[in-house]
Amino acid sequence: MASITIDNLAKSYGTYSVLQGVNLEIKDGEFIVLVGPSGCGKSTLLRMIAGLEEVTSGEIRIDASRVNERHPKDRDIAMVFQSYALYPHMSVARNMSYSMRLRKASKEKIEAAIAGAASKLGLEPYLERRPKALSGGQRQRVAMGRAIVRQPKAFLFDEPLSNLDARLREQMRAEIKKMHGDLKATSIYVTHDQIEAMTLADRIVAMHGGLVQQVGSPLELYDRPANLFVAGFIGSPGMNFFEGTRHSDGVRLADGTLLKVQLPPGADDEQGITVGIRPEHVELSAEGVGATVDLVEPTGFGIILHLSLNGVDLKVFTSDRAFLTPGQQVSVSFPTHHLHFFDAGGNRILR
Amino acid sequence: MRRSILPVFAHRLAILCYIVFALFPLFWLLKVSLTPNDLLYSEGVRMWPSRTTFEHYAFVLQHSAFPVFFKNSVIVSGSTAIAVTIIASLSGYALSRFTFRTKYWIVGLMLLTQMFPLVMLVAPIFKILTPLGLTNSLTGLVVVYTAFNVPFATFLMQSFFDGIPKDLEKAAMIDGATRFIAFRQIILPLTLPGIAATLGFVFTAAWSELLFALMLINGNNAATFPVGLLTFVSKFSVDFGQMMAAGVMALIPAALFFLLIQRYLVQGLTAGAVKG
Known part of the structure; x- marks a missing residue:
């Protein structure tokens, strides 16, 4: 197992810049999730760590030694691909042991490693089968088995669950988490699914436009998003945003409402400000602002209400199964301690 | 649902025609190679000679x-x-x-x-x-x-x-x-x-x-x-x-x-x- 350091890493194709100066310190045994919308550079970053993409500038260090120029085979890492990338002409056992056969390990060692991985992943009945005779979930297990057998310094996962259906994804997610608990292996996991990111990560790295937006524990990103992007990306249904301007005694929203909050002394009055609140923090209460119900989405666990508040869209999540229909009037209130404030540049205003 | 037999028949027939068309030269090759010299010009155009022989093969291999x-x-x-x-x-x-x-x-x-x-x-x-x-x-x-x-x-x-x-x-x-x-x-x-x-x-x-x-x-x-x-x-x-x-x-x-x-x-x- 190993620590990984990413130092001012950049990648560009010609003049097109994919990653622009990423810094990251990954501790031994940590589970890091890179999350972001497609095209944010997360997969490129992972492939650069694997050695599948060349580094334009900056440095990658595994256990304090520079690996920029090292061939993938010499980096001692394992990777699980979204497409599984199993060798179709080899049995499950041979797929898993390919790395050991390349290293000319002894037959007994190989058999022990296969048996160990197979029992961990419940693959014993399938060892002699070809990948095409397996289901999607089983194929993904074989891919993980192949990574385990490799006994690498770090595991890299490139959207490994994206091809599975929802039920299986949930199950495999738990298995990956359990596997990480058992092996304590340094892991880097790429996904665009923020639920996967929240549930798996020790620390999440939220990326956008080739830049790291925020690094922190899942709850840190959820409770204290560093900027508008992270606030909007993490959480489902997404955070509500209202535009407003700054006043000496609070924030005046676009519709004229004055929110009385204490903001740290900053720049001048009349500065643009964005106020955010998560749907589950909006309260349906007897007294408050009146809003019209546009749409009701029951999820079973609760309901998502789409409201229209003075012409502004607002989403509310409530676990209380209030019987509401579109067109109905409700009143909502915004507890001020749950509000997030972002300045004109989109950065969080600390309170 | 029952499919009409006619399109299937036409399809098979078309394939058959193509196969005959493609293989006919090969058949002719085989036929001529087995026809004795004296019958080649005397029998006219026939699909198969009245008498076959392997003498051409023997000659080609030996001489x-x-x-x-x-x-x-x-x-x-x-x-x-x-x-x-x-x-x-x-x-x-x-x-x-x-x-x-x-x-x-x-x-x-x-x-x-x-x-x-x-x-x-x-x-x-x-x-x-x-x-x-x-x-x-x-x-x-x-x-x-x-x-x-x-x-x-x-x-x-x-x-x-x-x-x-x-x-x-x-x-x-x-x-x-x-x-x-x-x-x-x-x-x-x-x-x-x-x-x-x-x-x-x-x-x-x-x-x-x-x-x-x-x-x-x-x-x-x-x-x-x-x-x-x-x-x-x-x-x-x-x-x-x-x-x-x-x-x-x-x-x-x-x-x-x-x-x-x-x-x-x-x-x-x-x-x-x-x-x-």
Whole structure:
């Protein structure tokens, strides 16, 4: 197992810049999730760590030694691909042991490693089968088995669950988490699914436009998003945003409402400000602002209400199964301690 | 739902017509090769002679240079097929997987070579090969055929490599293989259908090539089979029976070859590699 350091890493194709100066310190045994919308550079970053993409500038260090120029085979890492990338002409056992056969390990060692991985992943009945005779979930297990057998310094996962259906994804997610608990292996996991990111990560790295937006524990990103992007990306249904301007005694929203909050002394009055609140923090209460119900989405666990508040869209999540229909009037209130404030540049205003 | 029988019938009939159309020349080849000389012109046009004979086959095998032609053809076609397939696998892989500065020009040049009528090239090639001592030699033919077949075979192999997910060799390289080992142990086995197709294509092309064989070879010692067939044409007559017998025997290796590789031609080995 190993620590990984990413130092001012950049990648560009010609003049097109994919990653622009990423810094990251990954501790031994940590589970890091890179999350972001497609095209944010997360997969490129992972492939650069694997050695599948060349580094334009900056440095990658595994256990304090520079690996920029090292061939993938010499980096001692394992990777699980979204497409599984199993060798179709080899049995499950041979797929898993390919790395050991390349290293000319002894037959007994190989058999022990296969048996160990197979029992961990419940693959014993399938060892002699070809990948095409397996289901999607089983194929993904074989891919993980192949990574385990490799006994690498770090595991890299490139959207490994994206091809599975929802039920299986949930199950495999738990298995990956359990596997990480058992092996304590340094892991880097790429996904665009923020639920996967929240549930798996020790620390999440939220990326956008080739830049790291925020690094922190899942709850840190959820409770204290560093900027508008992270606030909007993490959480489902997404955070509500209202535009407003700054006043000496609070924030005046676009519709004229004055929110009385204490903001740290900053720049001048009349500065643009964005106020955010998560749907589950909006309260349906007897007294408050009146809003019209546009749409009701029951999820079973609760309901998502789409409201229209003075012409502004607002989403509310409530676990209380209030019987509401579109067109109905409700009143909502915004507890001020749950509000997030972002300045004109989109950065969080600390309170 | 019941399907009408008529479209199915018409479909089968169309296929049957095509098969008859395609195989009829082969049937005629066989028929003439079995017809005794005295019946060839006397019986008129018949689907099958009233009496058959193997005398043409016996004559061709015992009294003509056919075995030599046959051996030469096997050597030339086999060597060409193997050489072209090796070169085309490597170059096709390069075109499929790498981007390099001269790629555009190399592809353009390879296409350009396919645009010339071969007749135009006979004289220059003869001029090049003579000082090298490669005229009238099987090696010379192999070199020329290889040069002509590599561009097309490269594109053919490239399309097969394009069909194999890049993640596979990436996974192999992460597992500890060099790029070449990943190519040999992971990618090549999956390209067997492509390799079979290329081998078959090049083998048959070389097997039936006449123009260069005729121009570069004189004398029977290095003649390939298509050139040898012409020896059955004499000044005043054509020995159709013997020529056809030789033709039937020349079909055998090509047919055997395809019988051997057809398993790979139809097999989709990549099934199960990625989500499907």
